[in-house]
Each structure stands twice: as C-alpha cells, then as structure tokens.
Amino acid sequence: MSDNCPCCLQENVAPVAENSRGRQVSHLYQCPTCGHVWSTNRDLGAYEQDAA
C-alpha cells in the first residue's frame, strides 16, 4: 500500500516497514526523493471490506 510524501508530494512511495497491532496496521515510509520519513495507521476493517 503506497502513500504520498507529505513533504515534497512524491506519489506512490512504497512502505519500508509494516507493523500490525490489533486491528490497526501501521506502515513506515521513506521518500526516495527528499528522504522524509513518516508513518501511517490504518484500520484493518477497511482491508476486510476491500477483500469481500
């Protein structure tokens, strides 16, 4: 699941790490363009809906 860099707006940055905690999954990203590092948290329920 890619994301957009909040710093330079580089699109489709692939996650470098993934962690699950309960029903939440977090992804760690590092922008290949500017080097900015950020993370996102998502509710796994959204994935379950997509898969159905």
Ligand SMILES: [Zn+2]
């Ligand atoms: Zn960036």
